[in-house]
Amino acid sequence: MAKKTFEIALKQLEEIVREMESGDLSLEQAVKKYETGITHSKYCLDILDQTEKKITQLTRGNDGSMKEEPFDNE
Numbered sequence: 001m002a003k004k005t006f007e008i009a010l011k012q013l014e015e016i017v018r019e020m021e022s023g024d025l026s027l028e029q030a031v032k033k034y035e036t037g038i039t040h041s042k043y044c045l046d047i048l049d050q051t052e053k054k055i056t057q058l059t060r061g062n063d064g065s066m067k068e069e070p071f072d073n074e
Contacts, residue, residue, distance in 0.1 A: 004043070006043075006044055006047045006048075009040045009043045009044050009047075010040075010044055012036075012040050013037055013040040013041060013044065016033045016034075016036060016037040016040070017037070019033055020033055020034070020037075
């Protein structure tokens with residue numbers, strides 16, 4: 001079995017959404033898919049949260065020292 005990655009989990013989540021939107025699932029199947037989708041969603045959100053915490057931007061302060069600041073893409 002391949003190692004679970006963000007990309008794999010996101011792709012599986014997208015497939016679940018397509019299947020649920022099709023309307024071809026029974027209620028029982030839809031609930032199962034929903035539960036699986038929630039698991040994939042939480043996994044992806046955890047990865048994004050961890051990644052956001054890792055992203056820092058090194059800047060040089062007025063006194064010439066280096067400091068880390070949270071990355072702000074805006």
